[in-house]
Amino acid sequence: MRKIALLAVVAFAAACGSSSDSGGSSGITGTVNGTPFSSASEVALFGSANTCEIALAPGVPLGLTMAVGASSDVAWTCNEALTCVEHKNSRMLSLIIARANLVTGTAPGLAAGTYTFIDLANIGTNPPNLTPDAQGNIAIFTADVSGLNATCSSTGYSVSTGTLTLSAAGANSLTGTVNITLAGGAGTLSGTFTYSSCNTQAFDACAALNGITGGTGFDTCVGTPTCI
Numbered sequence: 001m002r003k004i005a006l007l008a009v010v011a012f013a014a015a016c017g018s019s020s021d022s023g024g025s026s027g028i029t030g031t032v033n034g035t036p037f038s039s040a041s042e043v044a045l046f047g048s049a050n051t052c053e054i055a056l057a058p059g060v061p062l063g064l065t066m067a068v069g070a071s072s073d074v075a076w077t078c079n080e081a082l083t084c085v086e087h088k089n090s091r092m093l094s095l096i097i098a099r100a101n102l103v104t105g106t107a108p109g110l111a112a113g114t115y116t117f118i119d120l121a122n123i124g125t126n127p128p129n130l131t132p133d134a135q136g137n138i139a140i141f142t143a144d145v146s147g148l149n150a151t152c153s154s155t156g157y158s159v160s161t162g163t164l165t166l167s168a169a170g171a172n173s174l175t176g177t178v179n180i181t182l183a184g185g186a187g188t189l190s191g192t193f194t195y196s197s198c199n200t201q202a203f204d205a206c207a208a209l210n211g212i213t214g215g216t217g218f219d220t221c222v223g224t225p226t227c228i
Contacts, residue, residue, distance in 0.1 A: 028071050028178065030189035032091050032145055032157060037189060039093070041076045044069035044195035045203055046172055048107040052206030063101035065109050066205040067174055069195040070094050078198035084225040086152040093189055095143050095178065097164065098209070103136030107205070110169040115141040117162040121183075143180050145189070152227035158183045172197035 028039040045068045051061040070076070074090040097115060101108045118128050118140050130138045141164045145157040162180035169175075179190040 028093060028189055028191035028193060030191075031187040032147060032182065032189070033155075033186050035091070035147075037073050037091055037093075037187070039071040039191070039193075040073055042069060042071050042193065042195055043076060043078045043081045043198050044174070045199045046197045047199075047203035047205035047208060048109075049204055049206035050107055051105040052209070054206065054210050060102060061105040062206075063104055063106040063108055064098060064205045064209060065100075065107045066096065066098040066208060067110060067195060068094070068096050068208070069174070069193065071193060081198065086148060086225045086227045088148055088150050088152050088227055091145060091147045093143065093145050093180075095141060095164070095193075097141045097166070097174065098205070099137055099139045101135070101137050102132050108135070108137050109171070110166065110174065111139070112166050112169050113139055115139045115164045115166065117159075117164070117180075118142045119160065121158050141178075143178070145182060145186075148227075152225065157186045 028037070030037050046066070047068070048065045050063050052064045053059070053061055070081070070092050072087070072090055072092045074087045076087060076090075076092075079085075080087075097110065099108050099110050099115075116128060116130060116139065119126065120142050128140070130140070132138050141162070143159045143162055145159070147155045147157070149155070159180045160183040162178065164176060164178045166174055166176040174195045175193070177190075177192050179188070181188050
């Protein structure tokens with residue numbers, strides 16, 4: 001099932017109620033498993049949660065703001081994302097960008113600045129060393145890449161290292177740069193992105209993050225996807 005790759009647990013449709021084709025522009029290029037990649041379209045969702053408790057930080061009531069964006073090398077719309085349409089022979093970079101407050105439990109909002117890469121595949125054995133700012137905020141991101149073949153069967157590529165900087169951040173839009181290296185020498189991607197939100201109502205970022213890190217979360221695509 002094709003979803004925004006890391007979003008196999010995020011409520012892409014359940015919390016949105018939108019069928020618009022709003023998106024953003026992107027200039028991300030590179031290679032994925034030897035195949036050239038050049039982003040052609042983007043879709044994104046924005047979410048938040050207050051006093052969120054997650055398995056990775058037991059007993060710490062986080063305030064969490066999250067944006068989930070996908071840059072595809074084919075034309076892909078918000079409407080297609082919400083209705084489970086998949087594009088054969090396509091590749092997609094998924095970014096999860098988050099800012100959390102460890103003190104107040106109130107969602108801090110995304111902000112311009114540098115975000116620390118989190119390797120979800122190895123977080124249990126190699127946890128990140130995160131230092132909150134003076135207000136108790138941390139800024140993190142993670143990523144992966146998925147590729148579909150001619151029958152929309154998916155292959156995933158994990159990311160081993162990366163850097164991401166937001167140059168501008170609003171409640172429903174983000175502009176920045178990203179540079180990632182895929183694990184196992186599968187390629188690199190880098191460039192600029194400008195995300196605008198597909199959703200008219202913020203999704204529950206706490207449930208999404210718990211799902212991404214192994215909990216139940218939400219399903220982004222209910223039913224049988226359409227392969228075109």
